[in-house]
Amino acid sequence: MRAAVDSAVALGPGFLRGEVDPDTMANAMVAAVRDYVERDKAAGGDGRPTDAQARHLYPALEELMTCGSGYLAGRCDADCVARTMTEMVHEFAAS
Structure with a gap:
């Protein structure tokens, strides 16, 4: 899940920094979650958290999917993706 x-x-x-466009970012957000779900199912899991770390990370996966897919569906804009990624980078990049 952390990966x-x-x-x-x-x-x-x-x-x-403007080096990655919003479409690429949103697609990466959705792909990260889909890849996790596929790997987890292949390992016999159901995608739900099974330990304390996973319970901490699960809301982040939900946010990645919700925000990324919302942008791709036209329900939000690049500023919304930027707010989400600002929070994600702040919380997870240095940890």
Whole structure:
């Protein structure tokens, strides 16, 4: 689960500096969650958190999917993605 969050957060600083476009960022957010779900299912899981760290990270996965898919569906804008990624980078990039 942490790897999924990290893969999206890794693009965050570049996105926030304008080096990564919003479509690429949103697609990376959604792909990170989908990749996690596929790997978890392949390992016999159901995608739900099973320990304390996973329970901490699960809301971040939900936010990545909600924000990324919302942007791609035209329900929010690049500023919304930037707010989400600012929070994600702040919380996860240095930890």
